[in-house]
Amino acid sequence: MRPETEADLAEMIASATRPIRVRGGGTRGVNLNGEMLETGGLSGITLYEPGSLTLVAQAGTPLAEIEAALAAEGQRLAFEPMDHRGLMGTSGAPTIGGVVAANVSGPRRVSVGACRDFMLGVRFVDGTGTLVKNGGRVMKNVTGYDLVKLMTGSWGTLGILTEVSLKVLPTPERTACIMIDGLDDSQAIAAMARALRSPFEVSGAAHLPNGMGDGPVTMLRIEGFSGSVRYRAEQLAALFADMGTRIESDADGVAEHWAQIRDVAPFHGTPGDVWRVSGRPTTGADLARRSGAKAVMYDWGGGLIWMSVPEGTDLRARLGDFDGHATLVRGSGQPKFQPEPAELAALSHGLRQRFDPRGILNTGLMG
């Protein structure tokens, strides 16, 4: 199925008799049963007002098209969505609907927020074939319940997005990266916490225990106007003067480093399952120890840990009880999402039943 309009889509869902699996660009490696419904026919930027920092696009619009339109005006999606293709070994073109449905964010999440924090509005067709809209295209809006947040990250299980509106931000003039070599995981997390609690507006804090194959490296990113970036880079380097820092200020070099962190490049083409663990940042090194993972990578100052473990490992059992959750991103031996406590599971299930009473949308994934 490949609807060309919202009305087509509503009709297809209303008359569906079998489960449907929704597909944007097919890059995020979700394998489900059901008849495929592709969103590529619902494509195009509906509205872009650079002076209002607002962009509205149909859900099937390729992310690349949106990023190009923004770049032409010196703007960007500040939440820096990850490209899953390298990690998952998939091809295809990621869509904005897929980014939103999976609430995909990147390293800048630690400072500016996640995809959900930039979402202004949605239009979607629920599991009964009813068109619903929520939010809008303005930056401050508390009119009614925030179904925009509910839909963001609901992986197509409550409805199929047809249009999303987003807040965009200017691309800063300059960027720089402070690199610290040789820290162990605990030292790196302490250093990242110190940087993040400074007033110097760090927009990325990551630690690669094996670097890109050449020893541990901790990276702190700053962005802004030239004078400001120079000033903050010096101030941060001074904070860690005893650790021997390097400042990378070549724009392409910095962009390359952070694209690798964003896309979890150290795990591309490696065997085994890949997990994404979200926790309290300062507990990161302890979680990594508990996991027994043979390779880990820290982002968000330690609040996001990518872990690589042998296929079929029950990572959640190894981590035990902790403040956070683990998602199986690559692999299939365990449920994708962390099971919720009973009282939350009841709410999630209740929402699922209301929005998709027949249980036909991306069945088995969530809720």
Add this chain to the structure above:
Amino acid sequence: MQMPQPDARVLSLKEQIVSRLRKVLPQDAVISDEMETRAYECDALTAYKCPPLAAVLPASTQEVSDVLRVCHDMGVSVVPRGSGTSLAGGALPTADCVLLGVARMTEVIETDYDNRIIRLQTGRTNLSVTGAVEDDGFFYAPDPSSQLACAIAGNIAMNSGGAHCLKYGVTTNNLLGITMVQMDGTIMEIGGKHLDAGGYDLLGLICGSEGQLGVVTEATLRILPKPEGARPVLMGFESNEVAGACVADIIKAGVLPVAIEFMDRPCIEATEAFAKAGYPMCEALLIVEVEGSPAEIDEQLALILEIARRHNPVELREAKDADEAGRIWLGRKSAFGAMGQINDYMCLDGTIPVSELPYVLRRIGEMSREYGLDVANVFHAGDGNMHPLILFDANKEGDLELCEALGADILRLCVEVGGCLTGEHGVGIEKRDLMVDQFAPADLEAQMAVKDVFDPAWLLNPAKVFPLAASESRRSVALAAE
């Protein structure tokens, strides 16, 4: 504004209800005397008043749970209240409700600077959150203008914003976890000290749900390191259009000020008469504030001033020191007080796309003349969140109704140009009946379905947010089931 008829069954059960509440709470935490319940008869939307059946002031999550269980068992509706500063009537009681205030729950439970979070009970005031961490160089970003009085519980219920949210976002962007009690008394933890949800974003759904999905008793908030400094600049322009174009150019140039505040001529005149801040008499005035080290501030202001000069300002005023910065903010901060001196006023809160600013201001001017009521505009221009203040005389027969009608027309205008009814105050009872202008029946149905899941009997703050006609069948099913 209509409220539902009080439920005679509940009114007749008052003694039993109070007695059961007294069994689960300390004696002084249950207020049933008619003189004393009057303290809770309204919030900051003072045109509407109704004392509750009883008021309770629990001091812990467990006590909140006990109260809700009693009310749930007896089919009594509950209206939660933070500090009662809602401008939308979010905490307005009904005669048959138990009003649940969180004023006794003000403890800080944990501060953790390495993870940049604070955990607290939600009765704590907004400003005192910053107060608890500022000596260590941190602050809590959302800053509604009622921040001295308003409680975090109310901020979460209304998803409150403030002047600085252009850069830092509103409550929902700064909330990491909550303890919530459902109407049936179930206590649950949602979110935590990590950054993203593991399943559906229930936290995002609850924030801004106006106390209709549960009572939030504890919250984990994101705190931020204080910037090294901040400095405002003031600019005067000869028309709203030019000021609006200047705002768009600043944003397009890649500067992200922490605040861009806009005042129009009626507002400038009123605040000058009241606060004597020395503002230029012009059609539109902008206050733009940026943050950073002194050199970073200079860098940003130089760019902003260069843009402003391209728009032929009638005045450009920089602040050389803290004293001058204070004077730039003085008029803006006293704008509401100034209006209160002149007259009674109603403060609207619609949001519009920034590009529609000149058109909307022109239309508001025309409508103001048609209705014969003055309107002054002061608002957060960077994000399009308008605060038209309609002046009226509460003692003059028919003036409140006229003012409400003009307010409704202005909000419909906001919706018409692609905006919304409320940017940061909430729907409450004030905008409840205008929801049909922004949402189709299916859109409202989807929202009400969420309440069905969290509060199937529709007992929590039931007469708010949704037009009474739209929610009636759900509310009456709840009553019939008793």
